[in-house]
Amino acid sequence: xxxxxxxLVVLAVVASIGTALAQEVVVKIGHVAPMSGPQAHYGxxxxxxxxxxxxxxxxxxxxxxxxxxxxxxxxxxxAADPKQGTAVAQKLVDxxxxxxxxxxxxxxxxxxSKIYNDAGLPQISPSASNPKxxxxxxxxxxxxxxxxxxxxxxxxxxxxxxxxxKTVAVxxxxxxxxxxxxxxxxxxxxxxxxxxxxxxxTNDKATDFNAxxxxxxxxxxxxxxxxxxxxQAGPLIRQAKQLGLNVKFYGGDGVCTDELAKLGGDAIDANxxxxxxxxxxxxxxxxxxFNDRYKAAYNQEIQVYAPFVYDxxxxxxxxxxxxxSVDPKVYAPFVSKVDFVGVTGHIKFDKNGDLAIPVAxxxxxxxxxxxxx
Numbered sequence: 488x489x490x491x492x493x494x495l496v497v498l499a500v501v502a503s504i505g506t507a508l509a510q511e512v513v514v515k516i517g518h519v520a521p522m523s524g525p526q527a528h529y530g531x532x533x534x535x536x537x538x539x540x541x542x543x544x545x546x547x548x549x550x551x552x553x554x555x556x557x558x559x560x561x562x563x564x565x566a567a568d569p570k571q572g573t574a575v576a577q578k579l580v581d582x583x584x585x586x587x588x589x590x591x592x593x594x595x596x597x598x599x600s601k602i603y604n605d606a607g608l609p610q611i612s613p614s615a616s617n618p619k620x621x622x623x624x625x626x627x628x629x630x631x632x633x634x635x636x637x638x639x640x641x642x643x644x645x646x647x648x649x650x651x652x653k654t655v656a657v658x659x660x661x662x663x664x665x666x667x668x669x670x671x672x673x674x675x676x677x678x679x680x681x682x683x684x685x686x687x688x689t690n691d692k693a694t695d696f697n698a699x700x701x702x703x704x705x706x707x708x709x710x711x712x713x714x715x716x717x718x719q720a721g722p723l724i725r726q727a728k729q730l731g732l733n734v735k736f737y738g739g740d741g742v743c744t745d746e747l748a749k750l751g752g753d754a755i756d757a758n759x760x761x762x763x764x765x766x767x768x769x770x771x772x773x774x775x776x777f778n779d780r781y782k783a784a785y786n787q788e789i790q791v792y793a794p795f796v797y798d799x800x801x802x803x804x805x806x807x808x809x810x811x812s813v814d815p816k817v818y819a820p821f822v823s824k825v826d827f828v829g830v831t832g833h834i835k836f837d838k839n840g841d842l843a844i845p846v847a848x849x850x851x852x853x854x855x856x857x858x859x860x
Contacts, residue, residue, distance in 0.1 A: 510553075510554045510555060511554065511555045511556070511557055512551070512552075512554045512555070512556045512557070512813060513556075513557050513558075513559055514551075514556050514557065514558045514559065514585045514807070514813045515559050515560075515561050515582065515583070515584040515585050516537070516541065516558060516559070516560055516561065516584065516585065516586055516587070516588060516800055516803065517561045517563065517579040517582070517584035517586065517587040517588070517589070518533070518534060518537045518560055518561065518562045518563070518587070518588050518589050518796070519562075519563045519564075519565050519572065519575050519576070519579070519587065519588075519589035519590045519591070519595070519599070520533040520534060520564070520565070520589055520590060520591040521564065521565060521566050521567040521591060521592070522534070522562070522563075522564035522566075523564055523566050524566045524567060525691075525692075525716075525718035526567045526591070526592075526716055526718060528744075528746050528790060529591055529614075529716075529744075529790055529791070529792065530564065530591060532789060532790035532791065532792060532793045533589070533591055533613060533614065533792050533793060533796045534560075534562055534796075535781065535784070535785050535793055536613070536781075536792065536793030536794060536795070536796030536797045536800075537560055537562070537588055537796045537797070537800055538560060539777075539780065539781065539784065539793075539797055540796070540797045540798075540800035540801055540804075541558045541559070541560050541800065544558045544800070544801075544804055545557060545558055549804070549808065551807050551808055551811060551812065551813055552811045552812050552813070556807075556813060558804070561579065561582060561584050563575040563578065563579065565589075565590055565591075565592075565595045565599075567591070567592050567594070567595060567691065568595065569594050569595050569598050571595075572590055572592075572594075572595030572596070572598060572599045573595075573598050573599055573602060575599070576599035576602040576603060577602055579603075579608075580602060580603065580606040580608060584608070585803075585807075585813050585814075585815060586608065586609045586610070586611075586803040586815065587603055587608060587609070587610045587611070588610075588611055588612075588613060588796055588799040588800055588803070589610070589612060589613070590612060590615060591612075591613075591614045591615070591792070592614075592615060592662065592663070592664055593615040593616060593617035593619075593620060593662070593663040593664040593667060594662045594663040594664060595615075596610075596612045596615035596617075596620055597615070597617065597619055597620050597623075597663055600620060600623065600625055600628045601623075601625070603625075603627070603628070604623075604625040604626070604627060604628065606815075607627070607815055607816055607819060608627065608815050608819075609627040609629070609803060609806070609815060609818075609819045609822045610627060610628050610629070611629045611630065611631060611799040611802055611803065611822070612628075612629070612630045612631075612799070613630070613631055613632065613792050613795035613796040613798070613799045614630075614632065614740070614791070614792040614795060614796075615630060615664070616630075616632065616633070616634045616635045616638055616664060616667070616668065616739070616740065616764055617634070617635055617663045617664055617667040617668075618634045618635055618636055618667065619663070619667070620634075621634070621839040621840040621841050622839065625840075626819070626820075626823075627819045627822060627840075628840050629799075629802070629822060629823075629836055629840040629841075630840065630841060630842070631795050631798050631799050631802065631829075631831065631834060631842060632740075632763075632764035632765050632792075632795050632831070632842065632845070633764030633765065633842060633845035633846060633847050634764065634841060634845070635664075635667045635668040635670075635671050635739065636671055637762075637764060637845050637846075637847040638668055638671070638739040638740055638762045638763070638764050638847055639667075639668045639669070639670070639671025639672040639674075639675060639739065639762075640671060640672075640675045640847075641762035641847040641848075641849055642668075642672055642712060642737045642738070642739060642760065642761070642762040642849070643671070643672045643673075643674075643675035643676040643678075643679060643681075643712075643737075644675065644679060645737070645760055645762070645849050645860075646676060646681070646710045646712070646735065646737050646760070647675075647676050647679035647680060647681045648679055650710070650735060650760075651709075652676075652681055652708075652709040652710040652735065653680075653681060653682065653709055654681060654682050654683075654684045654706070654707070654708045654709050654710075655676050655681050655682070655683055655684070655708055655709065655710045655711070655712060656683070656684055656685035656686070656687070656703040656706060656708040656710070656711045656712070657669050657672060657673050657683060657685070657686050657687070657711075657712045657714070658686075658687045658688065658689060658696075658699060658703075658711065658712070658713045658714065658715075658723070659688060659689075659713070659714035659715060660688075660689050660690055660691045660693070660714065660715035660716070660719060661688055661689070661690055661691075662691050662715065664714070664715075664716075664739075664741060665691070665713075665714035665715040665716075665741065666714060667714070668714045668739040668741070669712060669713075669714030672712045672714070672737070672739075673686075673712075676712075681709075681710075684706040684707075684708050685702065685703045685706040685708065687699040687702060687703060689715070689719065689723075691715060691716060691718075691719065693719055694719075694722060695726075696719075696722065696723045696726050696727070697726055697730065700723070700726055700727050700730050700732055701730060703732065704730055704731070704732045708734060709734060709735070710734055710735045710736070710737060711727070711732070711734055711735075711736050711737070712736075712737045712738065713736065713737070713738045713742065714738070714739060714741075715738070715741055715742070716741040716742065717741065717742045717743075717744045717746050717747040717750055718750065720736075720738055720741070720742040720747060720750070720751070721742075721746075721747050721749070721750025721751035721752075721755065722750060722751070724736050724751045724754045724755060724759060725750075725751045725752055725754040727754070728754040733758075734758070735758045735759075735760065736758065736759045736760070737759075737760045737761065737762075738759075738760075738761045738762075739761065739762055739763075740761065740762065740763040740764055740791055742761050743761035743762070743763050743791060743850055743857070744790045744791055744857070745788050745790065745857055746790060747759075747761075747852070747857070748852060748855045748856060748857065752855075753855065755852045755855050756852055756853065756854070756855060757851050757852060757853040757854075758851075759851060759852045760849060760850065760851045760860075761849070761850050761851075762847055762848065762849050762850075763791060763847065763848050763849075763850065764845065764846070764847055765794075765795065765831050765832065765846055765847075765848065766831070766832060766846050766848055767848050767850070767859035768789065768794065769859075770848070770859070771794060771830055771831050771832060772828050772829070772830065772831075772832060773794075773829065773830035773831075774794065774830065774831075777793075777794050777797065777830045781793060794830040794831050795831055797829070797830050797831075798829035798830055798831050798834055801827075801829055801834075802822065802825045802827075802829075802834055803822065805825050805827060806818050806819075806821040806822040806824070806825055807821075809821045809824065809825070822836075823836055823840070832844075832846060848860075
């Protein structure tokens with residue numbers, strides 16, 4: 488009799504575990520960023536932000552549609568390459584992920600967005616700032632930071648209105664991001680009264696900028712704007728100083744990292760300025776707590792976008808909760824309705840999928856250390 492009772496108890500426990508497992512739903516969140524190549528430090532930063540969000544969601548043991556959900560991150564590398572970006576996007580669609588956070592670069596985000604849109608899969612970019620991304624008419628494409636219209640304008644206003652530049656030179660790396668932010672800077676700088684005396688181009692793999700810098704030096708500008716990422720901006724500014732081009736340098740969020748100080752060395756100083764599509768970390772609603780936790784978890788500084796990635800993951804989760812479903816076909820329309828205060832600020836989207844209340848901040852590097860202005 489005792490053996491029979493023990494067997495029945497074991498069977499009951501097994502049945503209970505089986506029922507619990509049957510009621511647990513795995514929710515796959517795709518994440519894409521450059522995890523290899525010169526922008527890998529950005530990619531790792533983004534992925535770290537996503538992992539902190541996944542960890543927090545799983546601690547909550549959320550129930551959606553009456554079932555406990557377990558969130559999993561499906562991380563992919565696009566190497567900041569548009570072709571690889573579209574291949575990875577199709578891979579995530581085929582893997583039937585429930586939503587996507589990414590990509591990091593505008594140049595990969597924009598072509599990948601069509602693949603997600605055609606599959607009816609919600610996509611939130613934490614860092615792609617080219618306005619074209621949300622101007623394609625895609626219903627489920629969103630971003631959680633200000634776009635280039637704000638970044639380029641913030642940098643131009645700082646250069647011309649505050650720092651009194653009369654003449655400026657503009658360089659961009661011909662990527663969707665670099666070209667987009669440079670075009671906005673040029674437009675606003677002219678509107679503010681400055682004259683653009685030189686326009687030069689490079690690429691996102693370049694290491695030698697002496698030819699274009701020599702051409703710019705001959706034009707004697709008061710300021711130089713670079714549209715691109717820190718991997719090129721650091722050496723570019725260092726080489727400019729070596730050529731005797733001692734002017735103020737400006738850039739968008741692509742250059743606005745602690746890594747820039749390492750890449751450019753002593754050339755990165757108080758005369759280097761950058762704009763970011765969000766508040767400084769200590770001005771964000773949850774910035775200090777997130778920053779402390781990030782440092783404790785990864786023993787390094789946040790580059791730029793980790794807190795935005797965190798909020799993007801949370802926005803997908805909140806849409807699922809509101810829809811009472813993790814099925815993209817069901818919850819996708821609810822992403823446009825999310826309205827909450829995240830780590831970075833107020834997360835609410837306008838009709839295009841941009842932030843309803845965007846914020847831009849500016850920084851410089853006194854003593855080779857990034858600091859908010």
